[in-house]
Amino acid sequence: MIPGITNAQGASLLLEALAQRGMRLTGPRRRLVEAIASQKGLFTAEGVHSVVPEVGRATVFRTLKTLVGMGLLCRVPMEHGAPRYGLASRLHHHHLVCVACGEVRDFVRPEVEAILHRLASSADLRVLGHRLEVYVLCAHCQQKEGACSALPLA
Amino acid sequence: MIPGITNAQGASLLLEALAQRGMRLTGPRRRLVEAIASQKGLFTAEGVHSVVPEVGRATVFRTLKTLVGMGLLCRVPMEHGAPRYGLASRLHHHHLVCVACGEVRDFVRPEVEAILHRLASSADLRVLGHRLEVYVLCAHCQQKEGACSALPLA
DNA sequence: CGCATTAGTGATACCTGGTATCATTTTATC
DNA sequence: GATAAAATGATACCAGGTATCACTAATGCG
Ligand SMILES: [Mn+2]
Ligand SMILES: [Mn+2]
Ligand SMILES: [Zn+2]
Ligand SMILES: [Zn+2]
Numbered sequence: 001m002i003p004g005i006t007n008a009q010g011a012s013l014l015l016e017a018l019a020q021r022g023m024r025l026t027g028p029r030r031r032l033v034e035a036i037a038s039q040k041g042l043f044t045a046e047g048v049h050s051v052v053p054e055v056g057r058a059t060v061f062r063t064l065k066t067l068v069g070m071g072l073l074c075r076v077p078m079e080h081g082a083p084r085y086g087l088a089s090r091l092h093h094h095h096l097v098c099v100a101c102g103e104v105r106d107f108v109r110p111e112v113e114a115i116l117h118r119l120a121s122s123a124d125l126r127v128l129g130h131r132l133e134v135y136v137l138c139a140h141c142q143q144k145e146g147a148c149s150a151l152p153l154a
Numbered sequence: 155m156i157p158g159i160t161n162a163q164g165a166s167l168l169l170e171a172l173a174q175r176g177m178r179l180t181g182p183r184r185r186l187v188e189a190i191a192s193q194k195g196l197f198t199a200e201g202v203h204s205v206v207p208e209v210g211r212a213t214v215f216r217t218l219k220t221l222v223g224m225g226l227l228c229r230v231p232m233e234h235g236a237p238r239y240g241l242a243s244r245l246h247h248h249h250l251v252c253v254a255c256g257e258v259r260d261f262v263r264p265e266v267e268a269i270l271h272r273l274a275s276s277a278d279l280r281v282l283g284h285r286l287e288v289y290v291l292c293a294h295c296q297q298k299e300g301a302c303s304a305l306p307l308a
Numbered sequence: 309c310g311c312a313t314t315a316g317t318g319a320t321a322c323c324t325g326g327t328a329t330c331a332t333t334t335t336a337t338c
Numbered sequence: 339g340a341t342a343a344a345a346t347g348a349t350a351c352c353a354g355g356t357a358t359c360a361c362t363a364a365t366g367c368g
Contacts, residue, residue, distance in 0.1 A: 024335050026345060045325075056347035061326055077231050082325065096273075099282060107273065115265050116288055119250075124293040128253060132286045134270055139278040178315060178364050199354075210318035215355055236354065310368090317362070323355085333346070338339100 001040050002087060010037035010087070017072055028055045032063050041103045042076060042084035076104065076133065094132040100141035155194050156241060164191035164241070171226055182209045186217050195257045196230060196238035230258065230287065248286040254295035261288075 002010045011034045015025055018033070035051040036043075049060045064085055067073040074088040076095060086104050093106040112132060120127045156164045165188045169179055172187070189205040190197075203214045218239055221227040228242040230249060240258050247260040266286060274281045 024344060026334065028346065058327075058348085059346060062345085065326090096277075096279065109269050109273065111269050112266065112286075115263050119261065119263070119288070120290065123250075124296075125250065126291040126296055128289045128291060130286065130288040132266075132284065134273070134284040135282045136274065137280040137282060142278075142280055176315095180316060180362095180364065182317065212318060212320095212356075213316080216316090219355095312367090313365085315362100315364075317360105319360095320358085322357075325353090327350105327352075329350085330348095331346105332348105333344105335344075336342095338341085 001038060007034070007038040013037075014067070014072060017070060018066075021070065023066070028052075028059050029063060031055060032060065036067070036073070036085075036087075039087075041101075042086045042097075044082040044084060046082060048085070074104075094134065096134050096136055098138040098141055099135050100137055100144065103138055155192060161188070161192040167191075168221070168226060171224060172220075175224065177220070182206075182213050183217060185209060186214065190221070190227075190239075190241075193240075195255075196240045196251075198236040198238060200236060202239075228258075248288065250288050250290055252292040252295055253289050254291055254298065257292055 001007060002013075011030075014033045014037060015030065018029065019025055023029075031052045032048070032055050035048050038051070039048060045060055045064055048064075049055070049057060064073065064075075068075050068085070071090055072088055074086050074095070075083050076086065076097065077083045084102065084104070089106050091108070093108050094112065096105040096107055098104070112130075116127055116130055119125070155161060156167075165184075168187045168191060169184065172183065173179055177183075185206045186202070186209050189202050192205070193202060199214055199218055202218075203209070203211060218227065218229075222229050222239070225244060226242055228240050228249070229237050230240065230251065231237045238256070238258070243260050245262070247262050248266070250259040250261055252258070266284075270281055270284055273279070
């Protein structure tokens with residue numbers, strides 16, 4: 001669910017992106033993408049499949065993989081439990097993951113890139129990519145003091 | 155394999171740490187820890203098991219988990235293929251992973267922590283932890299232009 | 309040392325996230 | 339509408355890892 005637009009609009013955006021790359025807009029794809037666009041925050045493959053159980057499991061994984069490969073979804077592995085998927089901004093970004101409610105927020109800190117650039121040039125490395133994930137308790141969840149089911153990577 | 159000391163010394167360090175926490179120094183544990191201490195860079199559960207195949211598979215995973223839990227090993231998930239394990243320094247650190255040869259180097263950049271601290275206080279978040287992994291081509295591997303079998307998380 | 313207690317082991321079966329296969333269906337194009 | 343290529347989904351399979359549980363062995367005490 002992208003803030004500020006409807007789920008249907010979000011689904012259309014994904015479908016357009018698929019069409020632009022020459023992928024066919026099949027029935028299962030449409031329904032699956034609609035289910036994905038309706039998810040709040042991060043979701044699991046299982047979770048989105050349960051919304052459209054008539055779509056085959058293989059198709060669910062295939063489509064998620066395609067969308068991740070296209071940069072439209074992020075895949076966030078967790079230390080315990082299934083990896084989570086989430087709608088991605090198109091640009092490079094990092095993740096703020098609330099370990100209690102699972103909400104994920106993208107953030108950008110150009111300083112991080114600057115640090116890595118300095119690190120690389122001082123050590124004769126070629127940086128190919130990086131991943132920064134920050135595990136937090138969001139403002140909302142700091143009240144509740146609840147349990148968190150799926151701890152992220154420490 | 156810890157630079158500057160022998161494998162036997164490295165194994166002893168791990169065994170001491172286990173004993174200090176009241177864990178028994180069993181035969182399988184000794185042989186497994188010896189195999190772990192002899193690994194160069196990152197290794198897979200499968201890889202270390204193949205060195206001591208007489209130790210049960212369950213014991214391999216149990217022991218790796220214990221050592222990770224104690225902070226003596228790091229577990230580095232890869233996008234494709236099995237997660238890698240590596241000897242950890244005790245302090246918080248980040249990872250420089252060469253995607254070609256698999257070599258991993260720990261590094262520390264206090265600036266990263268400073269950035270996250272600022273981020274947290276400005277957004278009313280409680281930071282519980284974070285993970286920064288940088289995927290590089292090391293100086294040595296920039297020559298070879300070889301294939302890399304297991305791409306890390308993009 | 310000898311024994312009891314208890315942690316640890318490992319064979320087995322099982323679980324989960326995901327993929328290969330492949331006959332069948334559906335889409336896009338002409 | 340015919341055609342060719344892409345997609346689907348049932349099925350079987352794979353890999354990393356865990357639960358079970360009868361058995362083994364490290365430890366600690368007398
Ligand atoms: Mn993201
Ligand atoms: Mn490390
Ligand atoms: Zn939260
Ligand atoms: Zn290298």
